[in-house]
Amino acid sequence: MARLKSILFSWEGFLLAILVVTIVINASLSPAFLTVNNQINLFQLSIEKIIVALIMTLIIISGEIDLSVASVMGLAACTFGWLFQLGVPAPAACLIVLVLGLACGAFNAFWITRVGIPSLVVTLAMLIGYRGLARVLVEDRGIGGFPAWFNALGQQPLIGPFPFAMLVFVVLFAILLFVLQFSAFGRKVYVIGNNRDVAAFSGVDVNRVKATLFIASGLISAIAGLLYAARVGAIRGDMASGFELDIITIVLLGGVSIFGGKGSLFGTLLSILIVLNIRNGMALSNITGHIQTGVIGILLIASVLVPNMKAYLGKYLAPAKPQPE
Amino acid sequence: MLGLLDRVSPQVLRIGALVAVILLILAFFGTQIDNYYDPRLFVRISTSVAIMALIAVGQALVVITRNIDLSVGSVVGFTAYATGNLVIAHPDLNPLFVVLYAILVGAGFGVVNGVLVAYAKIPSIIVTLGTLALYRTLLVDYSGAKSITTGDLPAWIVELPRINLFSIGGIDIRVTFAVAVLVVIVAHLALTRLRVGRMFYAVGSNPDAAVMAGINSARVIFTAFLISGALAGLAGFMFLSRFGNITVVAGLGFELKSVAAVVVGGVNIFGGSGTVIGTLLGAILVDLLETSLVRWQLVSEFWREAVLGFLILLSVAADTILMRKLLDFRQKRARAEAKAGAEATASRQAAE
Numbered sequence: 001m002a003r004l005k006s007i008l009f010s011w012e013g014f015l016l017a018i019l020v021v022t023i024v025i026n027a028s029l030s031p032a033f034l035t036v037n038n039q040i041n042l043f044q045l046s047i048e049k050i051i052v053a054l055i056m057t058l059i060i061i062s063g064e065i066d067l068s069v070a071s072v073m074g075l076a077a078c079t080f081g082w083l084f085q086l087g088v089p090a091p092a093a094c095l096i097v098l099v100l101g102l103a104c105g106a107f108n109a110f111w112i113t114r115v116g117i118p119s120l121v122v123t124l125a126m127l128i129g130y131r132g133l134a135r136v137l138v139e140d141r142g143i144g145g146f147p148a149w150f151n152a153l154g155q156q157p158l159i160g161p162f163p164f165a166m167l168v169f170v171v172l173f174a175i176l177l178f179v180l181q182f183s184a185f186g187r188k189v190y191v192i193g194n195n196r197d198v199a200a201f202s203g204v205d206v207n208r209v210k211a212t213l214f215i216a217s218g219l220i221s222a223i224a225g226l227l228y229a230a231r232v233g234a235i236r237g238d239m240a241s242g243f244e245l246d247i248i249t250i251v252l253l254g255g256v257s258i259f260g261g262k263g264s265l266f267g268t269l270l271s272i273l274i275v276l277n278i279r280n281g282m283a284l285s286n287i288t289g290h291i292q293t294g295v296i297g298i299l300l301i302a303s304v305l306v307p308n309m310k311a312y313l314g315k316y317l318a319p320a321k322p323q324p325e
Numbered sequence: 326m327l328g329l330l331d332r333v334s335p336q337v338l339r340i341g342a343l344v345a346v347i348l349l350i351l352a353f354f355g356t357q358i359d360n361y362y363d364p365r366l367f368v369r370i371s372t373s374v375a376i377m378a379l380i381a382v383g384q385a386l387v388v389i390t391r392n393i394d395l396s397v398g399s400v401v402g403f404t405a406y407a408t409g410n411l412v413i414a415h416p417d418l419n420p421l422f423v424v425l426y427a428i429l430v431g432a433g434f435g436v437v438n439g440v441l442v443a444y445a446k447i448p449s450i451i452v453t454l455g456t457l458a459l460y461r462t463l464l465v466d467y468s469g470a471k472s473i474t475t476g477d478l479p480a481w482i483v484e485l486p487r488i489n490l491f492s493i494g495g496i497d498i499r500v501t502f503a504v505a506v507l508v509v510i511v512a513h514l515a516l517t518r519l520r521v522g523r524m525f526y527a528v529g530s531n532p533d534a535a536v537m538a539g540i541n542s543a544r545v546i547f548t549a550f551l552i553s554g555a556l557a558g559l560a561g562f563m564f565l566s567r568f569g570n571i572t573v574v575a576g577l578g579f580e581l582k583s584v585a586a587v588v589v590g591g592v593n594i595f596g597g598s599g600t601v602i603g604t605l606l607g608a609i610l611v612d613l614l615e616t617s618l619v620r621w622q623l624v625s626e627f628w629r630e631a632v633l634g635f636l637i638l639l640s641v642a643a644d645t646i647l648m649r650k651l652l653d654f655r656q657k658r659a660r661a662e663a664k665a666g667a668e669a670t671a672s673r674q675a676a677e
Contacts (some may be wrong), residue, residue: 129634294462
């Protein structure tokens, strides 16, 4: 009973309640909502952001932030298009792009861990830098005409009704869930996020853990960039710009503390489902994209405001505890 | 020389370093670009710095209190549109009233941020990430996705950026630039000379200690967001008069540029230290780089952004490494002096 109560009153419980409410509202708006195809469609349309949100969860739990993810996505997609246009076979181009993603992550990690510049500053500069490189590669052209199998990765169902990108999401979720919740590395991530100095004094190699996270973030952003190029079937220099805010919003709404040390991948998963459902519900009621973005913004603020108000009110409303004799 | 190094505070040193870097950039591009040292370069940079400096000063105040304001770009966009809308509807309004209107609209947005951060205790990065989206949505809704064009605006507002206050040997000092410099000076004096200014640093360097010292830290943080909003509002007015054409994307990305100016200007992103003079120099540095790269033949327009990003990173890295070396050096000297002193005392005692 106590356990049930603790789940119900946890952040995840709160998110679950919101999710149920949004699903009920959406289902009443349109009978098409609760079909498998609509749900898969929802996922597929934002799959790139969702994949990056998973690794961003780990980075924010460790007390850091990566603002360059969307630019790495854009750079990855543009590098693929550029190589493809040069005549490099698509599989080889994909491989090069993955290495490039690792390199971008390692570059960020170098300045953060070796030079000691805050990750907010490094990745902010690289948000501009990597985006610039993407523009250098494709200038103001759009590049398309990728092989059919490549486009199919982003567009066609692969297993049953599920597209390839969804498979990537499930595999990545499983791997990161294991790493964060069940491995020594995951515990180190939480410890560093809670108190970096304590972590260092208890023998955690703080820099190595952080470097690993940023390199993984580069790689996963590159994968997301490739998936985006495959889904859209063409690339442009400004691809995925601004995605970093959506991704961070999803993670924070999922209950990950911006100060580090708190949060879980389940929270992020619930938050993903809520954001997707709200956007879908508003689309069903013909509400435009900009208003949707505003509503997500309000939701983000409310997600922290509500528990704060609860704690504040609780202080005044709680019945006085009986004093021990 | 070493004595001087010991006496100069890190902040002053940093400002000196920034000036040196700006001079180096000027010298470098002077060799690369024909007719680089033209008075027009100054005019071009000063008119665009006038807008960014205002936003960056507000951002600096917020960052000094250990917060961040990511909503400034949306505030600039909204006030630019709202102010334009006002003067189109009432072309005979007193210009002072129009400016005041822009400042008040911006301040209103700042109040919302301030209340949520300072009193509802929501982390500023979450609040302003939310209001970044929210204020932009309000703009889209308010404008109905229509834009303002230069032709609709009264003449005085369009001509404002070209009005000269005075000239020094061919270099024109525009009114808008003078206003921005005035704001920087006032903010600098308030931060360094007034008791209330010291509170900003106190709250930023250790919020708990500040509260124990009897500082109303919520009010200080609220004030920082209020000023940041008001300055973004003023910047919105200048944006309107400079560009004339205002669409729903006006001011997009200004939040990141202002954070870059603040960080390059030596304000600690974790609060507690930094100056607005440094911030102004940071804004000038970023703008100078952008403007010079535009004219550099060697670098195509597509390279501009990439080079800018890497240069911002390099300038922060150089600053970080230099400051660390300097502090290490001072500590070592202090330790060596203490040791020499102790040895001298010991030998004296031995002699007695």
